[in-house]
Amino acid sequence: MKIDSALADQTVVIVGGSSGVGLAIGRLASQAGARKVVLIGRSRDKLDSAAAAIGGANVDVAAADMVDSAALTDAIRSAGTIDHLVLTAVADEKKRIDAIAALTDAQMEGAIDKLRGFFFAARAAAPIMRERGSMIFTSGASALKPPARMSILAAVNASIVTLAHALAIELAPVRVNALTPGLVDTPIHQGEEREGIRRWAESELPARRFGQPSDLAHAALFLMTNAYVTGQNLVVDGGLVAR
Template sequence: MNDPARSTLVDQTVVIVGGSSGVGLAIARLASQSGAKKVVLIGRSRDKLASAATDVGGGNVDIAPADMVDSAALTAAIRSAGTIDHLVLTAVADEKKRIGGIAALSDAQMEGAIDKLRGFFFAARAAAPILRERGSMIFTSGASALKPSARMSILAAVNASVVTLAHALAIELAPVRVNALTPGVVDTPIHQGEEREGIRRWAESELPARRFGQPSDLAHAALFLMTNPYVTGQNLVVDGGLVAR
């Protein structure tokens, strides 16, 4: 039996940490289009958040500037939304700065990579008391969690930890649903110029899906995780077949 309500967010509040660009912004657009009563965008730059809110439009978007590794500021930003239905975590550190052989990685590079896990922990702790009983959390991981490669050891470890944190919280916070979302290569602003074109060509020739992932691909996956009441404790991989190669 079809249930149209499953694909909508009518009268619900969605908080997106990392919502000013890329995957987070695409999720914000789709959440607004799917009837969300309020979409709250959290990120470090007030100007980027304001631009994203204008992009989403609809009059149902609030912004709350905060750095996710600032526990107090992030907690205040999340709780400013009041009771929430969904927490979506998409913020990432600059991964290019965390790539390197283990012997050459600095303490600062390691700490910067771990900031993702630290920030996601702060966000989940802040949101847990204000989530509706059958709300949800989504933790965005990365394909390196499932398919590590040379020079990406610390990123692989952090992304795998994000997935494990989501699985553990699905048990601890039930009936709140907690899932991980794992993208492959996605066409976001972190890829620019010749690098972006190189990735696009590689994706179109080497990935089983034969295309460069788009933020909208991840947004629709996130909507599924927010609206399907029987999915929890899972890691949804949306990677064009990268891990299967």
């Protein structure tokens, strides 16, 4: 299958599409011939910039916070019939990392917002999914290898994988999969922190490099186009979990 026709005549909706992995998936979906790519996120300005970066008349945007159920439902259903729903939005992890005894109720609720938003999105999209379309739920490596001080994030990411597995049965023949990244060079990493991660990845990670949004985009395209893959968790982490 040629990449420029892999998604021909299909509609791809990406929640969290204004930057990072979501933007990379939007760009690749457009290149793969999608009839329509809809980017959803909280900031209209960031969405407009993302659409301009992708280019093409097939890119639409809709501003909505994924934890606002009504607004997110309106944004998703404005796309019409959907072939692929991709959920890449993330919680601000730095605000959710702490020892369990120090985590506040607000920090816990903020972490759970990711699961809440993914639930709202799946519920909104389910009635308008094309019969053999797909959903992709982006989790995180902490679901499989929980580090210290990330207990609530690890629990949320593991729940997202389980939600995807359960919906693969419930929504069949719509295919539902989880996509689990490791360390990826996105805007959540800045300055010295980013450089520290890059140096560590290049010396310690089995892949010997920092993951790129394009790595996850190609994995997402695989999940969208392989009609025999469902109920799976595709780990794209440079060997982080196996380390």
